[in-house]
Amino acid sequence: MFAPRTIAWPLVALFTAGYLAPYLLPTTVGRLDSGLPLTATQAGAVGSALLLSSASAGFLLASKVDRIGARRLARIGLALAVAGYGCAALSGSVAAVVTGAMIGGFGSGTATTVAATGIAAQRDPHRTTTLGLLGVSALAGAVYLTVPHLGPGHGQPLAAIALTALAVWPLTNRLPQHTPTPQTRRTRTPLPHFRAGLLLAATLPCWSLAQNALWGVSGHIGLTQAHLTEATVGAVFAVALGAGLLGVIGAGTLGPRLGHALPIGAGTALIAACIALSASATDLTTFATGEIAWNTLYPIVLSYVIGLAASLDPRGRWAVLVGSASSLGTAAGPLAGSLLAAEAGFPAMGLVLAAGLLLIAIPMTATALRAGSRTMPVIEITVETPTVPTQHAYETAAVAPR
Numbered sequence: 422m423f424a425p426r427t428i429a430w431p432l433v434a435l436f437t438a439g440y441l442a443p444y445l446l447p448t449t450v451g452r453l454d455s456g457l458p459l460t461a462t463q464a465g466a467v468g469s470a471l472l473l474s475s476a477s478a479g480f481l482l483a484s485k486v487d488r489i490g491a492r493r494l495a496r497i498g499l500a501l502a503v504a505g506y507g508c509a510a511l512s513g514s515v516a517a518v519v520t521g522a523m524i525g526g527f528g529s530g531t532a533t534t535v536a537a538t539g540i541a542a543q544r545d546p547h548r549t550t551t552l553g554l555l556g557v558s559a560l561a562g563a564v565y566l567t568v569p570h571l572g573p574g575h576g577q578p579l580a581a582i583a584l585t586a587l588a589v590w591p592l593t594n595r596l597p598q599h600t601p602t603p604q605t606r607r608t609r610t611p612l613p614h615f616r617a618g619l620l621l622a623a624t625l626p627c628w629s630l631a632q633n634a635l636w637g638v639s640g641h642i643g644l645t646q647a648h649l650t651e652a653t654v655g656a657v658f659a660v661a662l663g664a665g666l667l668g669v670i671g672a673g674t675l676g677p678r679l680g681h682a683l684p685i686g687a688g689t690a691l692i693a694a695c696i697a698l699s700a701s702a703t704d705l706t707t708f709a710t711g712e713i714a715w716n717t718l719y720p721i722v723l724s725y726v727i728g729l730a731a732s733l734d735p736r737g738r739w740a741v742l743v744g745s746a747s748s749l750g751t752a753a754g755p756l757a758g759s760l761l762a763a764e765a766g767f768p769a770m771g772l773v774l775a776a777g778l779l780l781i782a783i784p785m786t787a788t789a790l791r792a793g794s795r796t797m798p799v800i801e802i803t804v805e806t807p808t809v810p811t812q813h814a815y816e817t818a819a820v821a822p823r
Contacts, residue, residue, distance in 0.1 A: 433552045437589070438589040439529045441557055442472075442529045445564060445565075446472075447636060450465055450637055450638075451641065452568075452573075452575040456576070461759055468755035469754070472751045473749070474526035478531045479748060480745045483534060501527055534745075536553070537741045551670070551724070621788050626746055626749045629754065635699060661712040664716050684725040686785070688718055692715060693775035697771040698710065699715060727743065730743035
């Protein structure tokens with residue numbers, strides 16, 4: 422379906438458009454309760470609803486990209502993102518903002534699903550993933566630096582997501598418009614490595630929940646506990662995302678040389694320490710150290726986690742399904758973080774999340790060890806006929822929201 426090399430940049434752009442909403446979660450949630458009559462917990466719930474809608478798109482569409490066509494499905498997703506986020510940005514009604522955010526979230530998830538399927542078909546999917554993470558990190562960092570200077574209100578980050586989706590639309594012309602034949606529609610290939618994929622899909626929601634529980638309330642930690650200004654918090658996030666770029670480059674340089682188990686296990690343990698540090702911050706130094714270290718490690722571990730999922734199925738289905746399962750944890754993160762912080766305070770919240778990450782690292786690492794011993798790199802084979810779908814083998818790919 423996807424031709425390697427010829428469509429990498431459209432996939433990178435689509436990846437960026439799909440992932441921007443999760444990356445902007447702290448400022449989006451933080452501005453909802455300042456620009457609308459919402460409490461911090463209610464704002465976190467809106468963020469969770471947005472991400473849950475995004476996750477549902479992945480579950481619904483994971484196996485339908487071939488059938489619908491990448492170009493058509495990408496355009497549907499981008500149109501929903503533009504309409505949903507755009508309406509939410511312009512509206513002052515809570516109901517309209519929530520509805521628009523959920524529509525936009527489904528559009529983001531649709532774009533992410535198409536990007537993930539295409540990345541899995543690339544000759545070098547790890548490189549394409551690295552470029553996508555670089556793009557979304559750089560763009561999100563620019564937004565964090567710009568938004569504080571545009572005045573108060575909830576609309577600016579939502580408008581940034583909508584405008585990004587609109588800008589990516591012309592690049593969909595380079596995506597394939599594939600209409601399968603009836604014989605292709607009848608072809609069904611069972612998911613390989615079912616137990617390993619299922620265990621990974623079951624653990625990723627917990628991993629993502631811990632990450633996004635902190636990410637969703639990081640803005641509140643900086644403003645209320647560390648007593649920083651919005652501009653300072655935005656600058657910290659921008660620097661942290663810049664450090665994340667270094668992490669992405671590092672992951673791309675290392676590639677599969679370390680395997681999957683070591684980066685996933687040790688990296689998750691280090692992330693747990695960073696979360697506890699950031700949640701306990703009462704000054705700029707501690708807050709910046711925790712956020713920057715965490716954002717440096719996060720994309721490294723993420724690339725190996727999703728690389729593991731991608732290695733389980735050459736058609737990219739486990740990559741999409743595991744990414745969507747991860748999105749469930751991502752969706753629950755802002756609300757879980759808000760509730761934990763409201764009940765126990767930010768430091769206790771950080772300790773709970775860190776302990777959960779350490780526990781979940783055990784089955785994730787075990788899965789990586791078992792799957793790594795059974796999956797072998799496969800030489801890429803491309804078959805182009807009217808009745809046989811194109812098959813691409815690969816070693817790594819990435820699809821997961823922040």
